[in-house]
Amino acid sequence: MTGGPEDPRSVLKRRIELTLWLIEQGVIAPERGDELIVKHIREFAAEGAAANPVVYSSPPAARPLASVTQRLLLFERLNRLPYQQLNMLAFVLKVAPGILPPQNAPHGDRVYQLLVWAESESGCGLQAVLEVLEQLG
Numbered sequence: 001m002t003g004g005p006e007d008p009r010s011v012l013k014r015r016i017e018l019t020l021w022l023i024e025q026g027v028i029a030p031e032r033g034d035e036l037i038v039k040h041i042r043e044f045a046a047e048g049a050a051a052n053p054v055v056y057s058s059p060p061a062a063r064p065l066a067s068v069t070q071r072l073l074l075f076e077r078l079n080r081l082p083y084q085q086l087n088m089l090a091f092v093l094k095v096a097p098g099i100l101p102p103q104n105a106p107h108g109d110r111v112y113q114l115l116v117w118a119e120s121e122s123g124c125g126l127q128a129v130l131e132v133l134e135q136l137g
Contacts, residue, residue, distance in 0.1 A: 020109075037108070038076060074130060078111040085136055086110060092132050093124050 019036045078086065086107070090100060099117045101109050117123045 020112075031106075031108075038072070071126070074126060074133075075111060075115065077133065078114065078129075079108055081111075081133075081136075083107065086114070089129070089132055089136060090114060093118070093128060096122075 016037055078089075081089070083103070087103075093114075095114065095117060100113050115126065115129070118126050118129050
């Protein structure tokens with residue numbers, strides 16, 4: 001093991017994975033887990049994003065949702081959606097059956113899986129999620 005500093009993104013990833021594992025094990029409530037995940041992301045944004053800003057060469061309209069703050073705000077906004085609107089969003093985005101956890105899963109888990117899918121090769125992209133979310137009001 002080296003004595004150098006760890007990559008802030010890997011630290012964030014480990015913290016989120018540990019929190020999700022603790023939720024799965026029933027050690028912490030899903031609501032508390034969601035709060036912890038948001039806290040981890042905010043801490044990362046405050047510490048890491050300021051030191052490593054993302055620079056784009058594309059015009060503003062074509063920019064992907066890459067900043068930590070934008071991603072955090074999208075995650076928080078989706079977490080506040082009523083259950084039926086999250087289903088409507090998934091329907092409009094044509095999320096394949098089986099991608100999202102079942103209806104009785106914690107809302108934060110369903111939001112997380114939707115965003116993971118959106119960023120995957122088969123997904124629609126975070127910008128499309130944001131566009132549909134804007135149309136839902």
